[in-house]
Amino acid sequence: QGQEKLSCNPKKENRTHVVLCELGNPMKAGAQITVDMELSVSGLEDMGDAITFQLQLRSKNSPSATNASVMVTVPVEAQAEMELRGNSLPDTTVLPTSWQEVEGSRRLEDHGIKVEHVYELHNKGPSTVSGITLRLAVPHQLGGRILLYLLELGTDGGMNCTRHPDLNPAQV
16 A cells, blocks of 8 residues: 555574564554565675575464565675776886997896886775786887886785786896
C-alpha cells in the first residue's frame, strides 16, 4: 500500500553481526509485504568476489515452520580511482651543442646533465588497493644511441621495484 521507513538496529549474537528490523506490529494474518534493503558494509577488500547474507523472517508469535532462513549472495566489486602524477627536475634541460659523451668515463658529469623524474601514484578511492603494478616505460635510447642514461631507481612507501636491465651499465 504505502511506503514506510523501517526501524533497524544492529546487534551482535553469538559472534555474528545481526541487523533486526521491525516490520510492523500487529500484522494481519495473510499480509504480504515487500522490503527493499540497502546495506553499507566496510572492510570487504579481502572477501573475494561475493559476500553471503542469511535472511530470516521471525515472528514473535508462536513458533512457525515458515521461520526458515534463506541465503542471499551479493557480488562484491571494489572500486578505486588511481591517479599518476609526475614531474622532472629541472623541468627543461638543454645540452650544449659542443657537448660530447666521454666513453668509458665513470664520472657523472661526463654522461650529461642530471635530470630527476619523480612519479607519485595516488589512490583517490573510495576503496583501498593492493597488488598494484605500475609499468613505466622510459625512452633511454634513440637510434641506437643513449638518450637518457638511467642512473638509479627508488621507491618510497613500502613498494617493491624491479630493476631495469639498462640501469647504470657503466657503473657511474
